[in-house]
Amino acid sequence: MKFILAKPAESSFIREDEKILASLGALDSIPLKQNMGAIPYLLGMLQMAFKILVCRKDTKVLIWFADYHAAVAVMVCRLRNLKSYLFVGGYDAICYPELKMGVFCRPWRAACARFALNHTGHIIANHESLLKSSNYYYSAQGHPDGVISFIPELKTPCSVVYNSVSFTESPNLDRIRKQQVLCVGVTPRLQDFVNKGYDLLIEVCRAMPQAQFIFVGIKSCWKDELEVTYRLSEPSNLKIISWLEQNDLHRLMEETAVYVQASISEGMPNALMEAMYYGCFPVGSNVAGIPTVMGEYGIVVKHRSVAELKTAITLALEQTIDRCAVSKSVSQRLSPQIRAQRITEILNDEKD
Numbered sequence: 001m002k003f004i005l006a007k008p009a010e011s012s013f014i015r016e017d018e019k020i021l022a023s024l025g026a027l028d029s030i031p032l033k034q035n036m037g038a039i040p041y042l043l044g045m046l047q048m049a050f051k052i053l054v055c056r057k058d059t060k061v062l063i064w065f066a067d068y069h070a071a072v073a074v075m076v077c078r079l080r081n082l083k084s085y086l087f088v089g090g091y092d093a094i095c096y097p098e099l100k101m102g103v104f105c106r107p108w109r110a111a112c113a114r115f116a117l118n119h120t121g122h123i124i125a126n127h128e129s130l131l132k133s134s135n136y137y138y139s140a141q142g143h144p145d146g147v148i149s150f151i152p153e154l155k156t157p158c159s160v161v162y163n164s165v166s167f168t169e170s171p172n173l174d175r176i177r178k179q180q181v182l183c184v185g186v187t188p189r190l191q192d193f194v195n196k197g198y199d200l201l202i203e204v205c206r207a208m209p210q211a212q213f214i215f216v217g218i219k220s221c222w223k224d225e226l227e228v229t230y231r232l233s234e235p236s237n238l239k240i241i242s243w244l245e246q247n248d249l250h251r252l253m254e255e256t257a258v259y260v261q262a263s264i265s266e267g268m269p270n271a272l273m274e275a276m277y278y279g280c281f282p283v284g285s286n287v288a289g290i291p292t293v294m295g296e297y298g299i300v301v302k303h304r305s306v307a308e309l310k311t312a313i314t315l316a317l318e319q320t321i322d323r324c325a326v327s328k329s330v331s332q333r334l335s336p337q338i339r340a341q342r343i344t345e346i347l348n349d350e351k352d
Contacts, residue, residue, distance in 0.1 A: 001025030001347070002059040006048050006073050008034035008041075012270050013089070013126075013163050014064055020340045021062065024347070028055075032069050035188065045069050052076040060085065060347060063116070066092040066147065067103055070116035078119060085346070086120040090267030090288065093130040093147050096138075099191045101265065104150050117147055122346060123158040126267040127289035131158055137286045137304055138264050145265070145288070159346055162292065163268035164339040165277065167331070171250075173279045173323045177257040179211050181313055182280065184249070184271040185263065186217040193218065193226060197262025197285065203306045204313060205235045211317060214256070216241045216249065253278035258316045261290050262301065262309055268293060268334075276330040279323035283312045295333060297326045 003021045007014045007029060021027045030051060032044035049072055052061055061077050061084045063070045070086055077084040092113055095104035104110045117123060125131050125147075132149055134142030148154050185196030193199060198215060205213040213235070218226070220242045226232055232240060244252065253259070259275035261284040268289035276282055282298035284290040291300050299312040 002056055003027045004048075004051060004055060004059055004061045005029045006032060006061070006063045006069060008032045008065055008067065008069060012165070013268075016164055016166060016336060016339070017062070017064075017087070017343070019166070019336070020343055023340070024344060034067075034069070041069075045072050048073060049076050052080065052082065055080075055082070057082070063087065063120070065089055065103075066113040066116045068109060068112045070120075071112035074116045074120050077121075083121045085122045085124060086116055088117075088123060088125040088130050088147060088267075090126065090130060090265065093125070093267075094145050094265050095150065096143070096195075096265065099195055099264070100189070101191060101195055110150070113147075114151055117151055117154060117156060120156060123147070123156050124343070124346065125158060125160050126163050127292060128160045129288040130267060131160070133288070135265070135287060137302065140303075159342070161339055161342040161346070162289070162334055163270060163273070164334045164336045165270055165273045166336040167277060169250075171278045171327055172254050173327060175254045175279075177279075177323075178255055179317055180256045181205075181211055181213045181258045181260055181317070182216070182252065182256040182275065183214070183260045183262070184216045184275070185261075187219050187222060190222050190225060193222065193230075195264045197260070197264070197304075197309075199230065200262055200304065200306050200309050201260065202230050202232065202235070202238070204310045205238050207306075207310055208313065209235075209237050211313075212237050212239070214239045214241065214252070216244055216252075218242060250274065250278055253280055256280050257321075258283060258313060260309075260313065261285065262304075263287055263290070264304065266290055273330050273334055277327050279321075279327050281316050281319055281321045281323075281326065283309070283316050293330065293334065295329050297329060 030048045033040040092103045094102035132146035259280035261272045
């Protein structure tokens, strides 16, 4: 088989799919460089369109995220009568205008996403909540999420295939754990500080001076603005790291007792999978794939509340944890082999 994969960014979960597709046939990955600005993104889309126009007739085109580039890719595939597959990962299945978050917040972007979702050959969502769900963690009335919430008449075949993470090393689960709380969440936009739950965690940090808190992923360019609003420099038990090499992050996870994923919106967060693989006990919001990743371990926070989050973290730090069981659980349930099998089945099904 021959595949073209359109990837807007160099994400770890997209690299997992590259490995899967490369094992099935010849793969041509096209980096769209969406996070590098409008010009690189436009040039990436032009390159993608050209490659689809001139590719072999038996090529299958896979696209990550329903966005501007997905509309272009799907349109060219329809002109060439090629089969396309569209991965939905999270940001392309939501609309939170107050946080300026979600593809469906902007009319033209939403129109492109709708066209791609309506006309692709198959939709592959990371989690069932990305098809249709209500976020009761964020709103007591339930906030509508999922592509079907925005396209009720959607007729495109849909499948759910959970994310996976592959590891090349065995975790050191015998390391002594510090009374330490870790949260990893990148903040390419200022509003991501709230989406990742850092605004709640800073208040919990102040209320729990006996525990060390570490935030990884807050961009240094937001430092001054966040300092005015949240006074991040005040708590002596808070350490902020803008970026870490993956190996250094894994060593940090091996010495950390509790990992927190307090996001408002997520798909299937890879950082949570990694933290559990390295033995962290998880605390997570009741959002999308977070409870699914946690499985039978950890504490799920039902409502977006400082008090509820503090209670959950306090309980988590008091637990006696079988860290080998936590690690084994996530590596077995969310293995690359399971994702590879499901994606292969979808690609080989010519009926849809």
